[in-house]
Amino acid sequence: MIRLESLTKVFDTQKGAVVAADHIDMEVPEGEICVLLGPSGCGKTTTLKMINRIVKPTSGKVFINGDDTTGLDTQTLRRNIGYVIQQIGLFPNMTIEENITIVPKLLGWDKTKYKARAREMMAMIALEPDAFLKRFPSELSGGQQQRIGVARALAADPPVMLMDEPFGAIDPINRAVIQDEFLKMQQDLNKTIMFVSHDIDEAIKMGDRVAVFREGKLVQYSTPDDLLAAPKNAFVESFLGEDRALKRLNLVKVREIVTDEIGTVIPSDTLESALAKIDDYGYQNAILMVNERKQPAGIINRSIARTTKGYCRDHFQAVPAVVDLDDDLRKAASLMFAHDQTWLPCVDKEGTVCGQITQRAMTSHLGARYRARQGDDRKPSAAIKE
């Protein structure tokens, strides 16, 4: 757990005092990732760096796991906080192994223990220990280097990690891969993490909570979904962008809005009964045909059912797309757009049809929170505009 209590930083510059962070109060519960988000110069990095005193706080307190860190010796404090920076900062004069084991060494672990730890860390970041431990940072790609950077920060198993735009310097494809790997690691590690980002998409993907900063102040601190659905003021709203409703697609799983009302036919049904079912369920174009294990086998087009006699098994077409219950709505929407469909069949892990997802259900789910908000606080939002 990290708790900040009225943490403040005032920089003395030639133009006078600049308040970089103004009485920041926030708490990151144990095991959660909190993303500090905002435009450059908003105080997010300053706030992060005050936690391990890379920037010395002007006033205020930092608590880690409930303990006030004010009285703690700076080096001890830092050795117990994992720190990852955008520029990675691996020491070029040291091998990968020496880089990873530096904090355990500073903490006085014995050699067999830290050597074993290095191998353990390599396994965690999915790099082959024998191939990499004796190499030097300059021999690795940027993505590999940042994985080592994360491993170095985690080597002494600190309860808390600070990450300053850790994936910012990595190309977009590798960045997505590393983000996914990191989230997977975090599921086991359960570290309390503060993570600075200026990328709204990264914040939504990585954060259990997002803290939006502006001009040294913490403007909004909430879950990604709350943030997107109910931005507190015009600044947050504009920072999130006009497509913020679309960004929420990433956060909602198909499972949450699937309905089990799905009309299906089986291969031995007649086209006549298929047509009746299409009308019963109100499908515009087609109905799904499933096999005996209830797996999607094809679709029967309305036009064919109306004009042709025979059995479904002779007149079906390929299923354009299906979604998995654990896919997010972004994928579902994308598939609908790509195949010009208004609904998609949903399957579970075994591939069995278990319901459908419709465009209507998606839009109404996403819209529900916006409409609720407009209903409750039309006045405050009007006040902001004035």
Added chain:
Amino acid sequence: MELLQYALDNASLLLSRTIEHIALVGVAVGIATLTGVPIGIAITKNERVAQGVLYMASIIVTIPSIALFGIMIPVLSLIGHGIGYVPAVIAVLLYSQLPIIRNTYTAINNVSPALREAARGIGMSPNQRLRLVEIPLAIPVIMAGVRTAVVLNIGVMAIAAYIGAGGLGTFISRGISQSDPRQLIVGAIAVSLLAIIVDYSLLYLQKRLTPRGMSREAAAT
């Protein structure tokens, strides 16, 4: 041919003078490294002190060596070493300060801010940062400074023969005073060859001392 004959006839003298020369420069630059590197590191803590120290060191280098010897004769006579070994070593020691201090200062200052922050962020003390990160990264540039000092001072030491310090300069000074071009030229060639050979040997040493992970970057400079 005549020169070669002379060199061969005096091979043992040439060798002992060469060793003397190396010993003089070696001792002087050795001491200069022991003083210059710590000074160079110390002044990274304060920009203004650094400018002052570097300025002083630059001024010292502008003093002609003959003048420096001249100044030292009355001063060192007080302790009975007006001429000979002591003033020669002191002069070289002073001349070596600029390249060594300046290179150390530049190298330590040029360690990337990201690495400094990483080192601080993982909880290294200032001494550990210096020992584990900054000095190892600075070694190639510091060694380049030592090389400059050595090559520069092999030349200066040749002049020290005039105050009786010995070394290869003896051939040159005698060549001039005895109007003997053979001695003069042999001495001059020997000094030049020594400078070139020592420079390459130190370059090899520099490469050996460069941390392995950096050797690729160092090779480019």
